[in-house]
Amino acid sequence: MNRNKLFVSVIGLLVFVASLSAKDYQVSMFGIKSDGVTLNTRSIQRAVDYISGQGGGRLVFYVGRYLTGSIELKSNVTIRIEEGAALVAVPSVYDFKGTNGCNALIYANKQKNIGIGGKGIIEGRNKAVRTSIEEQLQKGHIKGNVSDYAPALICLDGCEDVKVEQITLQDACNTAGIYKDCRNVTIDKVVVNAQTSESNAVSISGCDGMKMTDCYFNMVVEPLQTAGTSRNLTFTNCLTPDGKAVSTDK
Amino acid sequence: MNRYKFFFLCVGLLCGMHLSAKDYYATDFGVKADGRTLNTNSIQKGIDFVNEQGGGRLVFTTGNYLTGTIYLKSNVTLHLEEGATLLGSTNPWDYEKDSYIRWMSMIFAVKQQNIGITGKGTINGRGFQTANNMVDYIQRGIYEDPLKLSRPNETNRPQNIYFRECENVTIKDITLRDPASWNQTYDQCKNLYVDGIHVDSKSYWNNDGIDIVDCDGVVLKNSFIDAADDALCFKSHDANSMCQNVVVENCVGRSSASGLKFGTVSRGGFRNFKVKDIKIYDTYRSAITFAAVDGALIENIEVDGVRSIHTGNVIYLRIGDRWSAGKRPVMKNITIKNVYAEIPMDKPDAGYNYEGPIEDLPRNISPASIVGLPDYKIQNVTLQNIEIVSPGGGNPYYAYRGLTPAELDSIPEMVTSYPEFSQFKELPAWGFYIRHAEGITFDNVTFKALKKDYRPAIVTDDAQGVTFKDVRFIEPESEEKQQIFPYKSEVKQTGLK
Numbered sequence: 221m222n223r224n225k226l227f228v229s230v231i232g233l234l235v236f237v238a239s240l241s242a243k244d245y246q247v248s249m250f251g252i253k254s255d256g257v258t259l260n261t262r263s264i265q266r267a268v269d270y271i272s273g274q275g276g277g278r279l280v281f282y283v284g285r286y287l288t289g290s291i292e293l294k295s296n297v298t299i300r301i302e303e304g305a306a307l308v309a310v311p312s313v314y315d316f317k318g319t320n321g322c323n324a325l326i327y328a329n330k331q332k333n334i335g336i337g338g339k340g341i342i343e344g345r346n347k348a349v350r351t352s353i354e355e356q357l358q359k360g361h362i363k364g365n366v367s368d369y370a371p372a373l374i375c376l377d378g379c380e381d382v383k384v385e386q387i388t389l390q391d392a393c394n395t396a397g398i399y400k401d402c403r404n405v406t407i408d409k410v411v412v413n414a415q416t417s418e419s420n421a422v423s424i425s426g427c428d429g430m431k432m433t434d435c436y437f438n439m440v441v442e443p444l445q446t447a448g449t450s451r452n453l454t455f456t457n458c459l460t461p462d463g464k465a466v467s468t469d470k
Numbered sequence: 471m472n473r474y475k476f477f478f479l480c481v482g483l484l485c486g487m488h489l490s491a492k493d494y495y496a497t498d499f500g501v502k503a504d505g506r507t508l509n510t511n512s513i514q515k516g517i518d519f520v521n522e523q524g525g526g527r528l529v530f531t532t533g534n535y536l537t538g539t540i541y542l543k544s545n546v547t548l549h550l551e552e553g554a555t556l557l558g559s560t561n562p563w564d565y566e567k568d569s570y571i572r573w574m575s576m577i578f579a580v581k582q583q584n585i586g587i588t589g590k591g592t593i594n595g596r597g598f599q600t601a602n603n604m605v606d607y608i609q610r611g612i613y614e615d616p617l618k619l620s621r622p623n624e625t626n627r628p629q630n631i632y633f634r635e636c637e638n639v640t641i642k643d644i645t646l647r648d649p650a651s652w653n654q655t656y657d658q659c660k661n662l663y664v665d666g667i668h669v670d671s672k673s674y675w676n677n678d679g680i681d682i683v684d685c686d687g688v689v690l691k692n693s694f695i696d697a698a699d700d701a702l703c704f705k706s707h708d709a710n711s712m713c714q715n716v717v718v719e720n721c722v723g724r725s726s727a728s729g730l731k732f733g734t735v736s737r738g739g740f741r742n743f744k745v746k747d748i749k750i751y752d753t754y755r756s757a758i759t760f761a762a763v764d765g766a767l768i769e770n771i772e773v774d775g776v777r778s779i780h781t782g783n784v785i786y787l788r789i790g791d792r793w794s795a796g797k798r799p800v801m802k803n804i805t806i807k808n809v810y811a812e813i814p815m816d817k818p819d820a821g822y823n824y825e826g827p828i829e830d831l832p833r834n835i836s837p838a839s840i841v842g843l844p845d846y847k848i849q850n851v852t853l854q855n856i857e858i859v860s861p862g863g864g865n866p867y868y869a870y871r872g873l874t875p876a877e878l879d880s881i882p883e884m885v886t887s888y889p890e891f892s893q894f895k896e897l898p899a900w901g902f903y904i905r906h907a908e909g910i911t912f913d914n915v916t917f918k919a920l921k922k923d924y925r926p927a928i929v930t931d932d933a934q935g936v937t938f939k940d941v942r943f944i945e946p947e948s949e950e951k952q953q954i955f956p957y958k959s960e961v962k963q964t965g966l967k
Contacts (some may be wrong), residue, residue: 259507263564355500359499
């Protein structure tokens with residue numbers, strides 16, 4: 221009798237643990253193409269929505285170039301870009317959107333337990349995207365300044381339990397990562413490459429609890445921008461090319 | 471001096487052109503004609519911008535424009551120049567399932583006015599690939615669909631065009647190809663003008679040619695429609711709406727279902743139609759079929775001028791009671807005249823993609839039919855100046871329906887069935903079968919069978935006020951045969967030959 225009880229509770233525990241571990245979904249399941257030509261925006265969005273609806277998991281990109289416009293990340297979903305894989309911005313202003321005026325390739329609003337990881341690259345294609353914005357401004361089809369439209373790579377607004385790990389954020393049109401009013405953010409081993417003056421590495425405002433470790437910021441401008449009141453920010457071993465440590469105090 | 475005059479004339483003409491609808495070029499919105507850039511959002515921006523500027527044409531010059539779902543807005547015409555193709559994405563995720571219409575489409579318009587799609591360019595849905603991609607997603611469990619008959623539901627496959635509750639719609643000169651579902655639907659629109667379109671719609675199941683649903687004020691003319699499912703199709707989805715005040719003129723249809731069809735969804739009705747000069751060929755089912763199976767009112771319909779060549783059946787009028795929900799079906803005041811029809815012995819749509827399914831066997835060649843229900847008779851149908859050439863050759867050892875009361879009564883009513891000319895399997899006539907009808911007039915009608923048939927040409931059952939005037943029968947080795955067989959009917963004959 222006791223043995224049966226034990227058996228049942230072990231099984232129950234196993235099931236519980238299994239449900240906690242994230243399920244992996246390959247992008248090919250959703251018809252997402254790695255050819256660098258097919259625009260995958262809606263397929264990726266579909267995948268994110270589906271995985272979130274199933275209770276969560278990781279959407280895994282293997283080697284290849286995945287062209288996309290803006291994707292909205294949803295609770296319990298991690299976008300995992302494996303080594304050799306690149307999420308590549310489409311050079312068309314009308315394919316970007318965001319949350320509360322914060323345009324980004326990947327954005328989220330009030331989502332919990334989300335992540336972006338893997339040894340792959342997120343590529344902003346600054347010049348090409350900028351050209352599209354400038355052209356449409358010039359023709360009068362859109363109004364304002366380039367900066368009103370230039371998408372960040374990541375913009376998270378009001379999110380909780382966020383992990384951004386290992387990824388390389390490259391050639392952003394705007395700030396690589398924007399974090400507004402987020403709680404409990406971990407940024408680990410992220411590399412930011414940006415050889416233009418338009419791009420910061422990270423912009424943080426109104427956040428509570430952020431740990432940034434072992435990051436490398438290959439920039440021509442100041443990597444970090446903090447605005448508003450953020451609390452409990454720690455930076456450990458985050459360096460610029462000249463070996464300077466990044467911190468909130470300038 | 472003359473040169474100056476010419477110059478000013480040109481300037482004047484250019485100004486005049488500018489005063490008419492203003493042209494905007496799609497490429498100016500970053501839309502790419504390379505056939506591989508997905509332009510959905512750029513094209514949408516172009517439409518929105520032209521709409522905000524007060525209207526005009528969004529012009530697509532030669533090239534292939536890949537797109538998913540776009541929404542057309544008031545006062546905007548998509549103009550596809552010759553050589554320009556709107557190429558549907560083959561990825562089902564690139565299409566919206568509109569929450570109001572509850573269908574997928576490449577081009578939607580909802581509650582917009584003064585809109586159009588014009589020009590000698592093409593809309594190519596590439597539906598075969600899109601539909602099969604959808605099947606894959608359903609099989610993988612990432613899209614929910616019952617996969618009935620192993621195909622996604624029609625509403626989960628994109629049409630090329632779906633316009634709903636729009637006013638003043640012009641569709642002119644374009645070619646529409648290869649949708650994944652129905653091809654083009656105009657639903658509850660007012661003032662729809664379709665002229666000179668070319669339709670090649672047989673890339674997947676349910677590829678209708680054109681669906682005009684509950685529209686008021688329609689002109690459909692000078693068009694060619696080749697479709698796997700019904701070609702020129704009028705429907706009524708809404709019990710409180712109708713398809714009415716419709717002119718169809720000078721159209722050619724080919725179908726692996728029916729040519730000119732009312733229904734099958736037939737809730738509200740069809741009223742005041744004038745159909746003139748249509749040709750139907752290589753069509754599997756009926757050249758003309760009107761179905762009131764969901765409570766429709768069908769009245770004041772005139773069909774004048776039909777050439778029906780190599781078509782499985784000529785005329786099929788049917789009242790049923792399928793989804794009527796208590797609404798009384800009515801079919802009355804119908805004139806069909808100046809018809810020449812040839813019915814083949816072989817399968818009329820053999821060799822076309824998505825051939826019609828062979829069913830309701832065994833059955834000899836089916837006659838044209840007018841079949842109501844005991845409580846809902848089809849009333850006042852005039853058939854005038856008609857010649858129908860049938861293969862005849864009905865063989866009683868293959869399929870047999872005799873003329874005894876028991877045999878005629880054994881023909882099922884099939885009240886709730888899907889209406890098709892073949893649904894009763896073997897019928898007892900080779901030319902025309904009439905049941906549950908009143909006031910049917912044949913005037914100057916020739917029935918010709920190429921081979922002797924075991925059946926009479928015409929059987930009427932529960933038909934009152936049937937008049938045969940100048941009706942001729944031509945059938946080999948059948949000089950003495952009684953070609954009209956009335957049963958429980960009141961029939962008047964004059965000038966029979």
